[in-house]
Amino acid sequence: MFNADRVFNFIRIGMATLNDPVISAVVNETIKAATVKKIPVPGFSKEDIKVTHNKGKLVVKADNKFLAAYHIPHDIDPSKIEVSVENGLLTIDFENAFGTETEINIK
Numbered sequence: 001m002f003n004a005d006r007v008f009n010f011i012r013i014g015m016a017t018l019n020d021p022v023i024s025a026v027v028n029e030t031i032k033a034a035t036v037k038k039i040p041v042p043g044f045s046k047e048d049i050k051v052t053h054n055k056g057k058l059v060v061k062a063d064n065k066f067l068a069a070y071h072i073p074h075d076i077d078p079s080k081i082e083v084s085v086e087n088g089l090l091t092i093d094f095e096n097a098f099g100t101e102t103e104i105n106i107k
Contacts, residue, residue, distance in 0.1 A: 030070070030071040030072075030073065031058075031070050031071065031072055031073060031076065031094050032073075034094075034095045035094045035095070036091060036092070036093050036094070036095065037068070037070070037091070037092040037094075038089055038090070038091050038092075039060060039067055039068055039089070039090040039092070040088060040089060040090075041062055041067070041085065041088055041089065041090045042088040043088070044062045044063070044085075044088075045085070046085045048062050048063050049061070049062050049085060049090060050062075050064075051081075051083050051092070053072065053078040053081075056071060056072050056073075056074070057069055057070065057071060057072060058070045058072050058078070058081070058092070060090065060092070067090075070092075073098075075098055075099045076094060076097045076098055076099070077097050077098075077099050078097070080096050080097040081093070081094055081097045082096065082097075
């Protein structure tokens with residue numbers, strides 16, 4: 001059964017997210033080769049910030065508040081992403097995380 005209120009609420013919430021200047025600027029951004037991202041994190045220490053990778057998305061939070069999210073291509077090795085915090089600026093360096101083509105043996 002069609003529920004118009006549910007559909008319009010979904011659209012309204014989605015549009016509010018797209019119009020949010022903090023979220024919309026980074027949610028749909030895909031990382032490309034040699035990309036370095038800088039996110040201002042004034043007042044937060046290294047211990048306050050959490051960067052996670054799950055199912056192709058890198059999420060940055062400070063004190064459990066969303067700061068940024070990036071779509072990660074399949075050829076990035078998340079263990080090689082370099083993240084640092086200095087003078088209120090979080091730097092995420094993807095440059096060395098891109099893998100190379102590897103041949104897989106057929107059994």
